[in-house]
Amino acid sequence: MIFSKPSFNMYIITGGPGSGKSTLINALTERGIQCMPEAGRAIIQDQQAIGGPALPWVDPGSFAELMLSWDIRSYREGLKLQGPVIFDRGIPDVMGYLRLNSLPVPPHIEKATQVFRYHPQIFIAPPWQEIFAQDNERKQSFEEAIATYHAMVKVYSGLNYEICYLPLSSVEERVEFIMQRIISSS
Template sequence: MTVHLHVITGGPGSGKSSLIEALAVEGLAHMPEAGRAIIQQQVAIGGHALPWADRTAFAELMLGWEMRTHKEACELRRPVILDRGVPDVIGYLRVCGLPVPPHLWKAAELFRYNRRVFIAPHWPEIFAQDAERKQAPDEAKATYRSMVEVYTSLGYELLPLPLASLPERVRFVRSNIE
């Protein structure tokens, strides 16, 4: 069933969320990004599992979110666009210079997606920070490179999104999943 799970990954501020929102408007099923939702939840409850407080705890919450998202997406039994996947948690830990525990690699083996993964290159012209996205441009670039390395090492084929208008990106994704 993983053939219908289409991941869009890349560094922060590269247009992933806008693209996923546009695809959703066109009727494609989608799942939200773990990181942004976890940050909002942790801030709301005064939690410490935040990328600027406890990166390891934040990564564990992201892993749980991504595994649950995978299960829910499979249950839809139709194409689903995912804002990141389990391998992104590995990439995040690597960017942070933290060890990647063996259970994360096991999760990446068990929770698979379509072999072709869309990756959004760093795009300085649209990069912006906000309340949840506090990374500097250099960290955004490093995150992109880390996602390339992790997804490639796990046997995925990367499809770079064009640095183009939102309608052009939507057409690109649709043409590669239909």
């Protein structure tokens, strides 16, 4: 595989649902870090609002295509920003989602993971039973959250990203953990 040059100011936070990613990203935003929102949750909200079929439990293939489009747009927006930019999931998550659902990964999605590269080190939030909760958009069980986590580890490792595991600790400690790493690489 030939990879494009990574964008060293663009960092991904990924992991299974309910592992504290969104709370962490909100806290990073409060600290002045620019962040790009997660595609999946917004797509689910939009599709529910319009009665659309591109939902993970209705048409997972269409849902994946919308996530890819959203993530490429976010990537392009991130390129315009100065300083570190945090992404709530990234383009490789689409590949992980498809594999997790035993769906084929189309060549254009595979290519997107090669063309649109992020910082070589990504952050992953491990499954955390104590904070896991379901809601209107997060319908997965904790077991599915664990499977998602493992799928993301496999995808990002396979794409030659270095995985940095987030500690199971307070939001502030997680913020400091990330801040130390993104400031030191700037």
